[in-house]
Structure formats: C-alpha cells, structure tokens
Amino acid sequence: AQSVTQLDSQVPVFEEAPVELRCNYSSSVSVYLFWYVQYPNQGLQLLLKYLSGSTLVESINGFEAEFNKSQTSFHLRKPSVHISDTAEYFCAVSDWGGADGLTFGKGTHLIIQP
C-alpha cells in the first residue's frame, strides 16, 4: 500500500517570491511520482512527473521537483511565482507496474498575494 502526505493545506506567498510545496510518500515498492495542478473551476492537469533517470524534473511553466529516495520526498519548487499560479496542487504516486491507480495527497492550496 502507498500513501502520500502533503503537510501544508494552504501556502500563502507574495507574488515573485519563491515557493516550495512539500510532498512525502511511503511505499514498499519502487514508484513513479507526479504533481498535478487544479486551477479554479478546471480539471486536474499533469504538471510534471518522475519516472526514472535524472532526479530533477521540470515543467514548462517554471516549476521543478526533485525526487529524493532517501527522504522519500518529491517537493515542488518555483523560484518566482505569479498570480496565475494560484491553484490546488496535488502530489501523487503509483507503483512501477502501474497496475494500481494513482494515490493522491490531500492537496496544497497555493495562494499568491499581490
């Protein structure tokens, strides 16, 4: 069985400031890791994913996440946020076989303050 912990339910940040959204997971098998974003009144969209290879993965809109196996973490970071980044962010995990569905965290609401 797998689980995902997103400790922060809300993260308020000033515009152009850096942000880190924390994600820790537990699993007895090797995993794939994902960050999904849900903008207001929209469906879930994949932001970035780690499958294998380089532990640092990047999205097209400036977010990055680093897989840390020893700390079982996959924290999401952005050096400078914009108002348009206001959204709910979900960390998710699946096993390598992919036979299970995704296991999601409870989400972190990123609030950008002008």
Next chain:
Amino acid sequence: GAGVSQTPSNKVTEKGKYVELRCDPISGHTALYWYRQSLGQGPEFLIYFQGTGAADDSGLPNDRFFAVRPEGSVSTLKIQRTERGDSAMYLCASSLSNTDTQYFGPGTRLTVL
C-alpha cells in the same frame, strides 16, 4: 485533440435513487480509471479498466458501486441506492497504457439530497 469528457457535469439526485455517470476517454487509450474526490481531499482511486475488463476494483467502497466498459472505450459508473455520503466529484482518467500518464476529465459533481 479531444480530451477526456464526462457527462453529466452535474447530477443532483435524491437519496435511494440510482445514477449513472459516463466517461469518454481519449481515443486509443486502453487504460481507464475512476476516482472520487470529496471536498478538501485529493482524488481517491475507485476502479481501473484495461480494455474491457476491470483490472483492479479494490477502491470501490461497497457493492452499491459498479462500473462497466463493454467495448473498451466508454465507461459508465453506476451507483445504486445512493446515499448522502456519495456526494462528491467523480473523476475519470485515461492513459495509453497503465504505465503512461493519466489524463483527467472535468468530472461529474454528484449531489445526493
């Protein structure tokens, strides 16, 4: 191209009634997933189809919930004798295979009065 679509977008029903929620996956995607998302929570896995068969239905909460995918494309989630606790957003996702990225639909918001 067209993404995952779900109908209806909203469904209001009364306690005890039967409901069907439909999912149209991306064309060519063999894997299809159903999730349920309650307010303030992340999506919870319900069931996964590979082709026409349910490969994993371990997330279905009880025998009132059932899903089908008879032709390996469209899927229907069926809920019998609905309860107020069934109120949630029901999400469908599809992927090329079970090891590929899952693409989510906009969801069906179910409200049981």
